[in-house]
Amino acid sequence: MEGKATSSAPPGYHESMQPPGYHGNPPYPPGPPMAAPMGPSYPVVIGQPPVVVHSVIVQPSQILGPQPVQTTCPSCHQVVLTRINHTPGALTWLSVGGLFLVGCMLGCCLIPFCVDSLQDVQHRCPNCGAHLGNYKRL
Numbered sequence: 160m161e162g163k164a165t166s167s168a169p170p171g172y173h174e175s176m177q178p179p180g181y182h183g184n185p186p187y188p189p190g191p192p193m194a195a196p197m198g199p200s201y202p203v204v205i206g207q208p209p210v211v212v213h214s215v216i217v218q219p220s221q222i223l224g225p226q227p228v229q230t231t232c233p234s235c236h237q238v239v240l241t242r243i244n245h246t247p248g249a250l251t252w253l254s255v256g257g258l259f260l261v262g263c264m265l266g267c268c269l270i271p272f273c274v275d276s277l278q279d280v281q282h283r284c285p286n287c288g289a290h291l292g293n294y295k296r297l
């Protein structure tokens with residue numbers, strides 16, 4: 160009886176007395192799993208508030224003239240030399256009307272459309288094409 164119990168006891172004892180870490184429940188450290196979700200959530204908040212709202216309003220109207228001027232484009236924020244286009248303005252139409260009254264009926268009254276100094280000047284950004292302002296003759 161004793162011999163049998165002693166011989167069967169060691170194998171049974173050996174199976175149940177395995178080390179606790181071997182059974183599939185390793186005591187993992189609590190540090191990394193807790194710190195991981197908190198780490199990335201903090202830096203995301205920093206980049207959210209847009210700050211450059213009021214400085215966008217740059218009205219270069221005081222320096223616009225008949226010639227290209229250097230200004231800061233409010234659209235692409237580059238310092239650019241404006242690209243000018245001549246567009247018919249009030250002075251252009253007055254000139255047309257004046258020529259028409261004088262008697263230039265046919266093609267002559269359209270001359271002001273070809274004369275840059277009689278037309279308004281439209282300033283645009285050469286970089287992004289944004290309309291920066293007009294220089295008006297009248």
Ligand SMILES: [Zn+2]
Nearest residue numbers: 232235284287
């Ligand atoms: Zn621009």
